[in-house]
Amino acid sequence: MSKGSDTQKRIRITYVKSAIGYGKDQKATLRALGLHRLGQQVVHVATPSILGMVEKVAHLVQVEEVGDEVA
Known part of the structure; x- marks a missing residue:
């Protein structure tokens, strides 16, 4: 299992524009990614x-x- 996780790419996602005026589905997608505030950054494996x-x-x-460098 660790062998596969070592080779996977990681991406940093930064929340840069407000979701005001966009649909509930897009707001829910931001929350699912772990983004709650403008400027917030999260790192995910690029699945x-x-x-x-x-x-x-x-x-x-x-x-x-x-x-x-990001653990």
Whole structure:
């Protein structure tokens, strides 16, 4: 199990634009990603489900790959 987790890419997601005026589904997606306040950052493993959620709210977040320095 640890062998697979070592090779997976990690992404840092930053909440950069307010969700006011957008649908409940997009607000729920932000919450599911762990984003509650503007400027907040979270790091997730880049799984297909996470990437799908990021794509759904791409206009509200900024995404960047991170190296192994984040535990």
